[in-house]
Amino acid sequence: MCIKCLIVLLLLFLPYGLGSGKYCDLPACGENNLACDNKGQINSKCVPNTRIVPMTVYRNSLLSVFNDFRNIVARGDRRLKPAARMAKMSWSTELEHMAKLSAISCSMDKFCLSTENFYYVGSIFDAFKYPGRVYEYEDYEIILYLISGWTNRLADISLGMVIYMPDYVADMKILNAALLISEANTHVGCTAMRFTFASFHHFVLVCAFSTDVFINRSLYKLSASPGSACKRRDSTYPALCAAGERYHNERPLANATLLQPPGGNAMIQRNPDLATFYNYNMYNYG
Secondary structure (H helix, E strand, O other), X not given: OOHHHHHHHHHHHOOOHHHHHHHHHOOOOHHHOOOOOOOOOOOOOOOOOOEEEOOHHHHHHHHHHHHHHHHHHHOOOOOOOOEOOOEOOEXXXXXXXXXXXXXXXXXXXXXXXXXXXXXXXXXXXEEEEEOOOHHHOOHHHHHHHHHHHHHHHHHHOOHHHHHOOOXXXXXXXXXXXXXHOOOOOOEEEEEEEEEEEOOXXXXXXXXXXXXXXXXXXXXXXXXXXOOOOOOOEOOOOOOOEOOOOOOOOOOOOOOOOEOOOOOOOHHHHHOHHHHOOOOHHHOOOO
């Protein structure tokens, strides 16, 4: 096969990078998609010492953390009823890239994100800061600490919210736990970054997910027996459906309304430069 033909094929199948222009035409966000023509460079307004934390070594461990949590919830061990068809989560490098784009914008705004495989891309953006030695806390130690903060908010989710998500939640951090127990959440990808500013070391973690939280819809369908509606149950996480269960996350949902939609200013969604903050205390720590 000729070299030119190989190059063309590679460009067609690249999930991002040189092929990022394809994200501009997706119907969910259009040109407001953060990935639209985004070359994946750290925003010039970020602190100069900002660096990305490699996540490859943590992928399997993070999947275990997420799936352990989902399996516990799905079998009804956390005060809620068992789930009929909650998915086992798998890692997505494309969602990891989406999380990276959100992180390196150095903005707390919720951007519009969508891919061909995931029409609605939900996300969790969290951060931790500390003084002293930069490696007083290891990367994975901080990651687990932040994720535990997400899962702990399950205590604030009632059975009524699982059955029918309201259009208002007093503390938006409750949505972190809600997103983690959404039955259709088949895939996840996370990115972390570090920087030092004003004598504090900052660690930012962003995870992107294959779905989001919608009002007037259930987080998962209830069942007397965990996994009763799965085509096949997972062998490691028996309360979850095995990988490959179809939830049609690539399609729009009829009359769906996001509980936390992206910001209303299209230019801020489209251009991270306009959303960059200069005061890093704006990160919502804790």
